[in-house]
Amino acid sequence: MAAVETSITPANPQNNKVKKEAGLFKKLIRNRLAAIGLSITFIMVVIAIFAPWIATHPPNEMDVANSLAVPGSEGHLLGTDNYGRDLFSRLVYGARISLIVGVSAVVFGAFFGTLLGLVSGYFGGRLDSIIMRTMDGLFAFPFILLAITLMTVLGQGLLNVIIAIGVANIPGFARIVRGQVLSVKEEEFIEVTKSLGATNGRIIFQHVLPNCTAPLIVYGTMSVAGAIISEAALSFLGLGVQPPTASWGSILKDGKDFLVLSPHMATFSGFAILLTVLGINLFGDGLRDALDPKMKV
């Protein structure tokens, strides 16, 4: 009897989930490029979190007498900027701004985009038309242009950068989720759940949304890379975070003005952006191959 009971007991979903996650991690690690991407991303996250311990100087501490010092100067691994601030320390703190904006803006865009995509795809009809026409309208603006326009209205500042890039991210998430919902809602199990009397909210959040997670995770990861570049671009144009806050884009902007005299400012700050974005893209590519190989991002 005990044996029969064992055989009909469904597998513990918690165990399945753990196994699935372990399998995904193994797949990722086996993909050499994804593993490199994951390592770069991890290092950048560690640098951002432990910035106060890694930085050798306070990021905004000025030493005008020692301005534009070359890399390797005494006490300044990567030299100093035009105000004599230690470039290495500013780049380390800049990682914080990049990652905070990158992740927060994508969470912002993903939250509202997913909500709109779920409602639009699930209910369909006129609501779908209105939401998707609005998303099409937002999509008509080149991403960075929409962010620039919003920053013009909102004004400089970290929170405003997050909002501007976040809003520009909404239509992408809405489209991805809507597409998923349209296919998931035709599945038999949704019909069964409906016939059992489940409310729309319960169906959407407990049954439809979990089936959208794979493309959401892949698209979200890739979007973090885009958001980091956008933040740097806004700061480069003087529309991002306010000085003297260290941001890779604003360091590059200053570096452009001293390009002939001190090319190291522009070189290192841009390289930091490239390395981080490359790491996240490599990781995102690997995630896509592991989670959703058919997806084209």
Add this chain to the structure above:
Amino acid sequence: MGKYIIRRLIDLLPTIAVVAVIVFIITRLIPGDPAAVMLGPQASVEEVEALRESLGLNAPLYVQFLNYIGDLLRGDFGVSLTYNEPIIQLIMDRFPNTLILAISALIIAFMVGVPAGIISASKQNSLLDYSVMLVSLIGVSMPIFWLGVMLVLYFSVNLGWFPATGMGSMDEGLITYLKHLVLPSITLATIPMATFARITRSSMLEVISQDYIKTARSKGLGEFWVICKHAFKNALTPLLTVLGMQISSLLGGAVLTETIFSWPGMGRLIVDAIDKRDFVVVQGTVLFIAVIFVLVNLFVDIMYKVVNPRVNFTSKGGTK
């Protein structure tokens, strides 16, 4: 095909209307009094009031909106305070410059990215394939504003081969004109080039495993002709799909590229207008770029249908 184009044009109208509404809403979100913001803290109360009146900001919001739509339908984008010129004139002066830059970038992206993707696919898993893919991955991750600065540093400052800024004029000779175009075009071409290489490789790999390619090979057709005549033609469709998206990247990238190279185009106009707090110019230019983007995408969709007549665009709703 004619019916299809007309239907797509009609479909486009709500999107353009939504774009206009979004621009209206965004510019009305400016905290405080837009007229006071535009004129700056030195302006007198009378000056601010006069500007409010001339911008129509004293009217109720729905009247402002109706006036705004009415003006747009007449092709009136308003008058710039800082340039003292109609905005449509400012746009028309600069749009050809952006177009030249975008088209040159697109040509470079296509001429380099597509052959790179083809070679990469035909030599799959070789060192060449890995190198092309690594370079293209770096390309899609590239902050182009940094690349632009680095190109200036190396090719203008260090080697002195190309001018660092400006557009040049045909009066100075074709060579000088082209020299001004090289660095901004390469900068702007980087992301589309890398994307084209990636997409071409993956679609070519899909196509060259098909039976008809094997048949073409077994008939004794040379590899070059198999790839160029049979495989590439069928691998072109996914390339056209990303072309539409790349136009967005080009128009957005133009803002940054034009700023780095002081290129007198639409992007530079927007950045200058933001600096001068001339929101009317920002509003008009952004709207113009969005409409151009929508129209270019329509053109790409039509090309898509020409290349692949089996494609059916009958889905309802906003997305395709």
